[in-house]
Amino acid sequence: MASQDMGSKAVRPAHDGAERKVPTWRAVLARIMRVREAALVGFILVVSLVLTLLTPTFLTTQNMRVILTGLALDAVIAVGMTMVLVSGGVDLSVGSVFACSGIVVAKLFNLGLPAWAAVSGAILVALFWGFFSGFLITKVGISPLISTLGVMGMARGVVYVITSGRVLAGLPDGFQHIGQGTTLGVPNVIWLAAIVVIAGDFLLRRSRVLRQVFYIGGNERAARLSGINVNRVKLGVYILIALLCGIAGIMETSRFASAISPMGTGKELTAISACVIGGASMAGGEGTVLGGFLGLFLLGLIRDGLILNDVSVYWQQLIQAAILVLAVAFDVLTRRRRRV
């Protein structure tokens, strides 16, 4: 069956010396996959260096803990956002679902429910929103952008209905301790983020079910014709991200011992920026959890640096958004080079 050698130069896959070829191929693939992450680590090192020179207090354990604690819950959300982006969609409702769970857990506590009931209730609310988004997207056929935009508004609306604009506090100590406490010297929120990020990265790379998400994002029609149950996988992804938002929202309420109506506002922009900087494509089919985390870390470093250097908070938004634009531009330009 194999046709004779056409005399062409660089094109036959060599299987003489197969042992030699396998590590080379792996190294090439690893190199391709790591390019974005390596570039990010590089940027992070450069930024850290600059900030260390500018501010002596930058490179201290205390400051690092502040940075990581600050981005921990965003990291949990970003894990879900990476998967949604890989599937070719987007989720604008993350901040609102985060808030809804955070508010509901506080409200349920205020109503006198025991911890397990309050937390379960808040989780169920998050799962509901995720299911609702997924339903709109897969069964009704509304685009993810519009569907999650709608949920963003509806979930936030529910938040205001529940709170009537008031702050919810008066939470039991045991509950507060979860978000505020440390285990083995490391804040619990950081533990949560670490577990979710590491598990998320591993599963997205290796799990069979999540591998399907890449195919769906790459070419949804071809995925369907390849036997992938596109609707089921997409629904699962939107439920998963909502679950992560719910957990993060509950942790936030625990950490601040209170829940306020505007909590979580803007988290969708942070999550999307982080993931795109990390290599996820808005077109779908590409992205890693590790990249998303590194993107978030870079953004966190920069924000921390701005604060330490007394840069007005009004500049922060401009600078962070500018970084996003640069990241997307870099992404698009490098993509174009690859295309024949």
Added chain:
Amino acid sequence: MVQERQESGSNVALEVQGIWKAFPGVQALADVSLQVRRGEIHAVVGENGAGKSTLMNILSGVYPADRGRIFLEGNEIVPANPDHAYRLGISIVHQETSLCTNLTVAENIFVHDMPTGTGGLIDRVRLHAQTQQAIDLFDIRATPETPVRNLSVGQQQLVEVAKATACQCKVLILDEPTSALTDHEAAILFDRARRMKERGASVIYISHRLREVFELADRVTVLRDGRVVGTQDVAQTDTAGIVRMMVGREISQLYPDKAQERGTPILEVRNLSYGDRFHDISFDLHRGEILGMAGLIGAGRTEVALAIFGALPGATGEVLMEGKPVPIDSPEKTIELGISYLPENRREEGLFLAMSVQANIISAHLEAFAAGPLMDADRERQEAQRFVDVLSIRTPNLAREVLNLSGGNQQKVVVGKWLSTAPKILIADEPTRGIDVGSKAEIHDLLRKLANDGMAILMISSELPEVLGMSDRILVMHDGRIMGTLPAAEASEDAVMSLAIGS
């Protein structure tokens, strides 16, 4: 029209000198030089990966050459982009349609020069009239306002040709233009090409269908592995001669031997219908046979295939496999049962262009390469390598994005993907569209071997020689109905065609 023998300057419409072009891992063109005369139809043929499309992309401004020069009517040109090339007078119809599917026929055909009226606004009346002219000329089944996405692949191809010939170009490049056209549509195309020749323009015609080359072209240039093997007057050579130049060896037999006897029925289709696309389709498919499905484009063959595969929800009727009813509401279930569908449109329905060869080959049944819930990279790689070897897929490595492979190799990847599921029934929809002689023969041999090993194959093809050469039986459809079934012994071009046009 008398042609000068010498290649004097005034006679040459387009000339390339010493063109080199490399892509990562592949030297696509090496020292290519050729001349196209005024008023000539010049065919360019070559195997898969020989460099034909690369050369055409350079001429039409899609990307620049690494080295070399291009002369149009004696003046050196450097096409910076497709629009620039178009304005210089080089117009191209690509192998894969490049229309804006969200726009209308009119908007696509006149994308380069919209007729404008006062104030630079689009003159819709003239646009409509001119588009209607083009539609009539090419017998396109659409109105100027029809969105292109509603048209079949064949009709889109005609729109593409209308778009390319809308200008008064000096050189028209047709890259595999008839791969999606019926014989009737192709005849229209040839007529247009000859008209262009009469008014002194030149046509560069790339095709794997050597019959067309002999029918249409004045001269033919053969490329092999990025180099020019030679240029001949068509009148002074024959199919065997060209094939020899293309592959460097003889192809003694064009189609493999057919099946000696027929196996038991494995698939029974009963009264399959879907809206106004097809009615009351019933037939049997036997183990070990290749059942060809012939018909004009638009006859409904692909829709029937999709319905059997479970990708056409809403289709009514029954499909039985090995006597048991098959649920045809999702491809997931039919794939599990052992039915595979090789799609007509590989880029849109078969491939994940931004993903690697390996990722594509395993995509139809990921669970086979998983250990429990996790994917097993070694098994993935082994399977991908197996098919790269078996199908002679030309790629520098398994990690290469299939976007970067030539059309024929992309098709082989899709074939590999489906064969990986070890189907009992394979529905192959135009399996060798846009593929060269050498690879076509490989795929034909492969299909016959699979059938001999017991697979049942339903092969949809619009290439009559292929249908006649490969099929043990031929099912002919017209306008959504089966007109007849011919055993190989009774099948001839006339017999099939007369059923296909509905008589």
